[in-house]
Ligand SMILES: Nc1nc2c(ncn2[C@@H]2O[C@H](COP(=O)(O)OP(=O)(O)OP(=O)(O)O)[C@@H](O)[C@H]2O)c(=O)[nH]1
């Protein structure tokens with residue numbers, strides 16, 4: 033029978049469970065029960081503590097740095113839970129919103145014994161669920177039985193590890209004619225990944241010759257900039273300028289990748305915006321939240337272009353990482369076409385930070 037969900041499908045369920053505050057079970061090498069900090073309820077925390085053992089809050093080394101917690105495992109820290117831990121305490125470790133108002137959280141004790149494989153995987157799942165990267169982990173020998181009894185989603189640690197680092201295969205779903213202001217010869221293609229994550233879109237203008245480099249843009253979703261006319265970034269003007277150039281040249285491909293907030297999701301991006309209002313720049317804000325500067329995976333852009341029949345591009349971007357990733361993923365960048373538009377007094381510092389810290393070319 034093929035009815036049972038495979039490992040990728042179980043992983044999609046696990047993401048949904050964590051987003052709702054439902055625990056998930058990890059079996060295999062390091063059996064453990066996981067609960068996302070962001071969606072933790074008082075009842076589920078009480079139930080977790082009642083199981084005994086020594087639950088820890090796994091956080092990334094980035095978040096640990098701000099909290100002065102020891103990341104003994106290199107890329108993460110396992111913060112020991114106090115006996116009287118409340119959801120408020122967990123939240124304050126996970127979320128930097130009140131760091132400046134209540135800076136003294138510690139000293140935080142961190143465990144260094146044993147492996148941290150379950151914790152590492154837990155943080156990867158939380159990130160891919162677009163939650164704050166902070167997860168309660170209770171190592172528990174009988175987790176499989178616990179999961180059966182309570183009907184929890186169960187993932188095998190070894191089985192999911194390869195899926196977590198891979199780009200899910202994407203499949204074309206449908207495409208249809210879309211006359212647009214910049215060109216009446218527009219066509220929208222929808223691509224759906226196998227892993228249950230967001231769909232991505234390609235706007236094809238004209239009918240570009242697949243044998244020549246195509247004018248292309250990999251645009252990451254920015255709800256605030258693309259749709260709301262936010263002045264905090266340059267995304268809206270970049271989107272419109274890229275489409276306008278494709279319209280003027282009569283052909284091009286714009287990939288609209290649903291990687292909001294450089295891959296951290298809109299809720300986390302708004303958390304980053306709050307931190308920026310406290311004085312941190314765009315990179316520092318990501319780090320305080322526990323993320324890297326940029327959590328996007330541009331390989332999927334290359335996969336979409338390849339599946340559309342393109343093998344080389346004239347890439348509209350100021351970001352050298354996009355160029356490198358395309359070349360590494362088998363799509364040749366024959367030319368980088370600069371896209372410097374939309375600077376204003378609100379985004380001047382943001383653009384300067386991207387140039388200084390993230391290598392963006394002006
Ligand atoms: N985390 C975070 N994301 C932001 C912030 N401002 C804008 N973004 C996101 O940054 C991404 C910008 O995407 P792009 O314009 O495609 O990428 P880029 O790295 O600027 O590269 P080019 O525009 O191609 O030069 C979008 O996903 C936005 O939602 C911010 O302050 N914090």
Ligand SMILES: [Zn+2]
Pocket residue numbers: 254256257258265266267268
């Ligand atoms: Zn933006």
